Amino acid sequence: MSELINTTPTRDAGEGKQPVDRRDFLKKAGIVSAAGAVGAAAVYSGWNFQQKKPNHNMVTVRTPDNKLIEVPRDSIKTFKPILSELQKRGREGLKGKRWVMVIDLAKCRNARKCIQGCQTAHHLRPNQYHINTLTMQATENTPAYFMPKPCQHCDNPPCVSVCPVNATFKRQDGIVLIDNERCIGCRFCMAACPYSARIFNWEEPLQDNGYQEKIVAYEKALAAGDEATIDKLKYEVEYNVELNVPQKKGTVSKCLFSADRLREGKLPYCVSSCPNGVYWYGDQNEDSVTNGTTKETTRLTTLLEEKGAFQLMPELGTKPRVYYLPPKDRQFKFEDDRKPEGEA
Amino acid sequence: MIKENENLERIAKEIMRPVGLSKNFILWMSFLGVILAASLVAYAIQLQNGLTVTGMRDYVSWGMYIANFVFFVATSLVGMLITSVLGLTGISWIKPIGRIAEIIAVAFAAVAGLVIVSDMGRPDRLINVFMYGRIQSPIIWDVTVVITYLTLSTLLYFLPLIPDLAIAKTRMDHCPVWLQKLYEILSVKWGHTTEQYKIMLKSVRILMVVIVPTAFAIHTVTSWLFASTLRVGWDSTIFGPYFLTGAFVAGSAAVVIAMYVFRSSYKLEKYITAFHFDKMGKLLVLTMLVYLYFNINEYLVPAYKMKAADAKHLHELFVGSHAFLFWSVQLCGLIIPIILLIFKPFRKPVPMLILSIVILIGAWFKRLIIVVPTMEEPFLPKQHVPHEFMVYTPTVIESMITIGTIVMAIMIISILSKLFPVIPIWEMAEEAENESEHKLNE
Ligand code: SF4
Numbered sequence: 001m002s003e004l005i006n007t008t009p010t011r012d013a014g015e016g017k018q019p020v021d022r023r024d025f026l027k028k029a030g031i032v033s034a035a036g037a038v039g040a041a042a043v044y045s046g047w048n049f050q051q052k053k054p055n056h057n058m059v060t061v062r063t064p065d066n067k068l069i070e071v072p073r074d075s076i077k078t079f080k081p082i083l084s085e086l087q088k089r090g091r092e093g094l095k096g097k098r099w100v101m102v103i104d105l106a107k108c109r110n111a112r113k114c115i116q117g118c119q120t121a122h123h124l125r126p127n128q129y130h131i132n133t134l135t136m137q138a139t140e141n142t143p144a145y146f147m148p149k150p151c152q153h154c155d156n157p158p159c160v161s162v163c164p165v166n167a168t169f170k171r172q173d174g175i176v177l178i179d180n181e182r183c184i185g186c187r188f189c190m191a192a193c194p195y196s197a198r199i200f201n202w203e204e205p206l207q208d209n210g211y212q213e214k215i216v217a218y219e220k221a222l223a224a225g226d227e228a229t230i231d232k233l234k235y236e237v238e239y240n241v242e243l244n245v246p247q248k249k250g251t252v253s254k255c256l257f258s259a260d261r262l263r264e265g266k267l268p269y270c271v272s273s274c275p276n277g278v279y280w281y282g283d284q285n286e287d288s289v290t291n292g293t294t295k296e297t298t299r300l301t302t303l304l305e306e307k308g309a310f311q312l313m314p315e316l317g318t319k320p321r322v323y324y325l326p327p328k329d330r331q332f333k334f335e336d337d338r339k340p341e342g343e344a
Numbered sequence: 345m346i347k348e349n350e351n352l353e354r355i356a357k358e359i360m361r362p363v364g365l366s367k368n369f370i371l372w373m374s375f376l377g378v379i380l381a382a383s384l385v386a387y388a389i390q391l392q393n394g395l396t397v398t399g400m401r402d403y404v405s406w407g408m409y410i411a412n413f414v415f416f417v418a419t420s421l422v423g424m425l426i427t428s429v430l431g432l433t434g435i436s437w438i439k440p441i442g443r444i445a446e447i448i449a450v451a452f453a454a455v456a457g458l459v460i461v462s463d464m465g466r467p468d469r470l471i472n473v474f475m476y477g478r479i480q481s482p483i484i485w486d487v488t489v490v491i492t493y494l495t496l497s498t499l500l501y502f503l504p505l506i507p508d509l510a511i512a513k514t515r516m517d518h519c520p521v522w523l524q525k526l527y528e529i530l531s532v533k534w535g536h537t538t539e540q541y542k543i544m545l546k547s548v549r550i551l552m553v554v555i556v557p558t559a560f561a562i563h564t565v566t567s568w569l570f571a572s573t574l575r576v577g578w579d580s581t582i583f584g585p586y587f588l589t590g591a592f593v594a595g596s597a598a599v600v601i602a603m604y605v606f607r608s609s610y611k612l613e614k615y616i617t618a619f620h621f622d623k624m625g626k627l628l629v630l631t632m633l634v635y636l637y638f639n640i641n642e643y644l645v646p647a648y649k650m651k652a653a654d655a656k657h658l659h660e661l662f663v664g665s666h667a668f669l670f671w672s673v674q675l676c677g678l679i680i681p682i683i684l685l686i687f688k689p690f691r692k693p694v695p696m697l698i699l700s701i702v703i704l705i706g707a708w709f710k711r712l713i714i715v716v717p718t719m720e721e722p723f724l725p726k727q728h729v730p731h732e733f734m735v736y737t738p739t740v741i742e743s744m745i746t747i748g749t750i751v752m753a754i755m756i757i758s759i760l761s762k763l764f765p766v767i768p769i770w771e772m773a774e775e776a777e778n779e780s781e782h783k784l785n786e
C-alpha cells in the first residue's frame with residue numbers, strides 16, 4: 001500500500017470508543033496537514049463527535065510524524081469536495097508498482113465469471129465489456145481456444161496519444177485510465193485502440209442496485225450537514241476515476257485493472273472472480289504474480305519463461321502489459337458454446 | 345483603378361440587380377429553414393438520449409458524422425485551389441468565379457466545425473479542447489487549422505469585396521435600407537484611391553500565399569485522424585495526398601453547381617459563360633485523374649499483397665457487403681465522369697451540372713466508404729454482442745442531422761450570394777477597361 005502516515009487511528013480525547021475508518025482518517029490527515037490551518041500539521045480523528053460535545057474545546061490528533069498533540073476543535077476543517085482529491089491520486093497511481101496480468105489460456109473454459117464480476121463492479125450493461133472472452137482460431141487447422149481480453153494497458157498506448165484533452169492517461173504504475181469528468185466523447189481513442197478494448201456510453205448508463213438511493217441519501221445529508229452520513233457515503237457516490245463509477249452518458253470507458261482494488265491491496269475483480277485459475281496478477285517490479293483462484297504466488301519471469309508466454313499483436317508496437325500463456329495441455333475438451341456470430 | 349464610366353455603370357447594374365431580398369429568396373430560405381428546424385429537433389433528440397440514437401456502436405464508433413466532417417473540410421478546400429493556386433499562377437478566367445469558390449470555402453469550413461460537434465458525446469464539454477488541449481492529438485491540429493483556414497478564407501472573401509461595396513452603395517435603391525446601411529459600414533470609407541487598391545491587392549496576395557500551406561495542412565491533418573491509427577484500411581502513408589486530391593474533385597464539383605445556379609437564377613450569363621464551364625470541366629478531369637491515380641495506389645497495392653487483414657477488408661469492398669456502394673462511388677463518382685468530360689459536348693453547362701451533382705454525391709459516399717468498412721473490421725473478432733453492434737446501419741436521426749448541416753451550408757451560401765455581389769464588379773470593370781484600351785490600340 002502506498003499510503004501515507006499512520007496505520008492506527010487515534011481517538012477523540014476523553015471519548016475514544018468508536019474506531020475511525022482508516023482511509024477516511026488518513027484523508028483528513030492529508031488535507032488538514034496540507035492546509036496547515038493551525039501551524040501544527042494536524043490529523044483529526046473524532047470529528048463525528050464534535051456536534052455531540054460542543055463544550056469540548058480541545059481534541060487530540062496524531063501528526064504525520066506520529067505524535068499526539070492537542071489542538072483547538074474550531075481549527076479543524078471538514079473536507080467535503082473529494083472529487084479533485086480522487087482525481088489527483090487516480091492520475092498519479094501507486095508509487096513503485098508496475099502492474100502486470102498473465103492470462104493462462106490453457107485454463108480458460110469460458111465460464112465468463114470474470115465478465116460478470118467486472119460488469120457488476122463497474123455498473124455495465126450485459127453487452128458492455130471491459131473484459132470479453134473471445135473464441136480465437138488463428139487459421140483453419142490450428143486449435144480454437146478461449147481468450148479473455150481486457151485492456152492491454154499498453155506501455156505505448158495509441159489511445160492516450162490521440163486523446164485531445166488528456167482525459168485518458170497513463171499512470172506511473174502502468175495503468176491506463178479514463179477521466180470521464182473530462183472526456184468529450186470524441187471516440188478517437190476507440191478508433192486508435194487496436195484491441196477494441198474501449199466501450200462508449202451510448203445511452204444513459206446502467207446504475208447498480210441501490211446506487212441511486214445512496215446518491216439521494218448523500219445529497220440529503222449534504223443539505224442537512226449530517227457529517228456522519230456524508231463521511232460514510234462519500235467514497236461510494238463520488239466519481240472515482242479508479243473505478244470509473246458512476247459511468248457517464250457520452251463518455252468512454254474500459255478496463256481499469258481494478259485500480260481501486262489495487263489501492264486496497266486486493267486483486268482485480270475479474271482475477272478474483274475466476275473459478276478456473278486463469279489469471280495471475282501482480283507487480284513486475286517485485287517479479288511476483290498471484291493466482292486469483294488458488295492465491296498461489298510465483299515468480300513472474302519464471303512463469304513467463306516456463307509456459308512460453310506471448311503477447312497480443314506485439315508487432316503493432318503498443319507494448320502490452322498483459323501476457324498470455326499458450327493454450328496447450330488443456331485438461332478439458334474445447335467446446336464452442338457461442339451462439340452464431342453476432343448474437344449476444 | 346476604377347474609372348467611373350459607362351462600362352462600370354453597366355456592369356455594376358447587371359451584377360447588383362439580383363442583390364437584395366426577393367420573394368423567391370425568402371421562399372427558398374423558408375424552405376431550407378423548415379428542413380433545418382427538423383434537423384435541430386433531431387439534434388435535440390440526440391442530446392436528450394445520447395448517441396444511442398445513431399447507428400454507431402462500440403465497434404463502428406465513427407460513422408456518418410465523421411464522413412460528413414471529412415466531406416465538408418474537403419469541399420471547402422476549393423477556395424484555396426481556385427483563388428490561390430490558379431490565381432497566383434496568373435490564370436485570368438477564374439476572375440468571375442473566384443468569389444463563388446471563396447463563398448463555398450467559407451460556408452463549408454464554418455459548418456465543418458459544427459459537424460464535428462454533432463459527433464461529440466459531450467458537446468457541453470467543448471471548452472475542454474481549449475482548456476486541456478494536448479498538442480500530440482491530431483484533433484487539436486485539426487481544430488487549429490480549421491479555425492485558421494476559416495479566418496483566412498473569410499478575409500479572402502471580404503477584402504476584395506470592399507471596393508464592390510463602395511461601388512454598389514450608391515446603386516442600390518431597390519434594396520432595403522438596412523442592407524444599404526450594412527454596405528455603408530462594411531465598405532469602410534473606401535474611396536477607390538490607388539493607395540487603397542495597392543494595400544488591398546498586397547494583402548490579398550499575402551493571404552493567397554499563406555492559405556496554400558494552411559489548406560494543405562487542414563486536409564492532411566484530417567486524413568491523419570485515420571492514418572494515425574493502426575487500423576486496416578487507414579494505416580496508409582498516402583492518406584494525406586489521397587484526401588487532398590479527393591478534396592479538389594469535390595470542391596470543383598461544388599463550384600460548378602454553384603456557378604450554374606447563380607448564372608441562371610441571377611441572370612449572369614454574360615459573366616459566367618459556357619467558356620467558364622468548359623474550363624472548369626477540364627479542371628475537373630485533371631483533378632479526377634490525379635485522384636484516380638491515388639485510388640489505384642490505395643487499393644491495388646494492398647490487393648496485390650493480400651495480407652490477411654487487408655484481404656478481408658478488400659474482400660468486403662470489392663465483392664462483399666460494401667461492394668455496391670464501393671463500385672457505385674468509383675464508377676459514377678470518378679471513372680464515368682472522367683470519360684464523359686473528356687468530350688467537349690459534356691463540358692456544356694447543363695451536362696456539367698448533372699455530372700457535378702453526381703460527382704459531389706459520390707464524394708460524400710466515398711468518405712463513408714473510407715470510414716465505415718474499416719471500423720467494421722477490427723483486428724480481434726467481434727463476439728457476444730447484438731447484431732446492431734456488428735454492422736453499421738445509419739438511423740433517420742443521424743441522417744436528419746447530417747442533412748441539416750448540408751442545409752446550413754447552403755443557407756450560408758445563399759445569404760452571401762444574395763446580399764452581396766457574387767461576381768467582383770471592380771475586376772470585371774477593369775477587364776472591360778483593358779479590353780476597350782486594347783481595341784483602341786489596334
Ligand atoms: S489496449 Fe487499447 S485501450 Fe488499452 S491501453 Fe492499449 S490501446 Fe489503450
Ligand code: SF4
Pocket residue numbers: 162163164165166167168178182183184185186187188189190251252
Ligand atoms: S473519447 Fe474521451 S478519452 Fe477518448 S480520446 Fe476522446 S476525449 Fe479522450
